[in-house]
Amino acid sequence: MTYDLIGAVLFALLTIGIVAAAAGVVLINRITAAALFMAFAFLCNAGMFVLLGAETIAMFQVLIYVGAITVLILYGVMFTPQSERAYGLFFQQQKWLAAILVAPIGVAVGMLSFSFRDTGRPLAGGGDLVALATSVFRDFAFPFEIASVLLLAAMIGAIVLVKRDED
Amino acid sequence: MVVPIGAFIAVSAILFFIGVAGVLVRRNAVVILMCVELMLNATNLALVAFSRRAGLADERGSVFVIFVFVIAAAEVAVGLAIVLSAYRNRPTVDVDEVHALKG
Numbered sequence: 001m002t003y004d005l006i007g008a009v010l011f012a013l014l015t016i017g018i019v020a021a022a023a024g025v026v027l028i029n030r031i032t033a034a035a036l037f038m039a040f041a042f043l044c045n046a047g048m049f050v051l052l053g054a055e056t057i058a059m060f061q062v063l064i065y066v067g068a069i070t071v072l073i074l075y076g077v078m079f080t081p082q083s084e085r086a087y088g089l090f091f092q093q094q095k096w097l098a099a100i101l102v103a104p105i106g107v108a109v110g111m112l113s114f115s116f117r118d119t120g121r122p123l124a125g126g127g128d129l130v131a132l133a134t135s136v137f138r139d140f141a142f143p144f145e146i147a148s149v150l151l152l153a154a155m156i157g158a159i160v161l162v163k164r165d166e167d
Numbered sequence: 168m169v170v171p172i173g174a175f176i177a178v179s180a181i182l183f184f185i186g187v188a189g190v191l192v193r194r195n196a197v198v199i200l201m202c203v204e205l206m207l208n209a210t211n212l213a214l215v216a217f218s219r220r221a222g223l224a225d226e227r228g229s230v231f232v233i234f235v236f237v238i239a240a241a242e243v244a245v246g247l248a249i250v251l252s253a254y255r256n257r258p259t260v261d262v263d264e265v266h267a268l269k270g
Contacts, residue, residue: 004169011170015178022182022205026189031198038201041182045208052175052219057229061211064236069204069243076197076247080254102184109180114173118220128219128229135230147237154241161248 010051017044031082032074039070056129175216183209194261196250200243207239 021044024037042065049058136144182205189202211232218228253265 008170011174015174018178019181019185022185022189025198025201025205026185026192031195034198034201038204041205042208045182045212048175048178048212049215051170052215054215054219054229057211057215057232060233060236064240065204065208068240072243072247073197073201073204076200076250079251080197081258082195106184109184110177113176113180114171116172116176116217116221118169118172132229132233135227136233139227140230143234147234151237151241154245158244158248161245162251 007051010047014044014047014051017041018048031077035070035073035077038073039066042066042070054128056132172216172220175220176213179209179213179216182206182212194263196253196262196265197247199262200246200250203246204239204243207235207242211235 018041021037021041025034025041028034028037042061046058046061046066049055049061186202186204186206186209189205190199193199193202214228214232214235218232257265259265
């Protein structure tokens with residue numbers, strides 16, 4: 001019972017962290033702060049994965065998102081100039097119209113979200129690594145290889161895109 | 168009381184909404200990439216929640232999360248490369264100013 005209470009409290013804290021950090025990414029004008037808020041949102045999301053019992057996914061989340069993608073984004077921030085213009089365009093003029101249009105969609109999505117129920121399958125003990133590895137390397141081995149080729153092609157494409165033309 | 172799956176899905180939906188708002192509102196191309204990453208994270212959260220709480224006795228949903236990781240890494244690398252090469256041709260990262268493909 002106390003464990004469930006701790007889980008609920010952690011869920012509330014992580015929810016506050018995710019929503020606040022994501023709102024910070026959208027609302028804060030300083031782009032470096034936005035990138036760090038994005039990293040914090042990723043970290044809270046990793047906490048959510050741990051709460052769900054998917055520790056391996058949480059580890060990949062920390063390695064790939066909090067590590068690699070945040071560093072890549074920060075390099076992108078470093079290589080591009082940050083102008084002092086007003087950061088947004090749309091909300092300044094049509095804030096109320098946007099709120100009116102989004103509110104019914106939000107209500108519908110919220111009702112749909114809370115309509116899902118746990119199916120009562122007990123969480124497997126000992127983490128999710130064995131089940132995950134079995135799925136990846138047996139059922140999804142070929143798509144996994146395709147994904148690795150895609151990643152290689154994307155990296156080569158990125159290098160070609162930013163390479164300077166040497167006349 | 169264990170946290171129900173609906174709460175996780177609701178957090179995922181909120182995060183996705185914030186990401187969409189960021190993509191629509193912000194002008195800086197790098198910030199738009201960040202908001203796309205937030206949206207991908209929201210889908211990851213939904214996939215893991217369904218996989219752990221509502222699925223069969225395997226981890227198929229989490230496998231798709233790994234594929235989303237791969238796609239996200241490829242997307243942010245190519246996206247930043249496009250931003251940098253666009254900046255090289257025309258010194259701005261403001262998506263309102265980059266309209267070379269506009270008819």
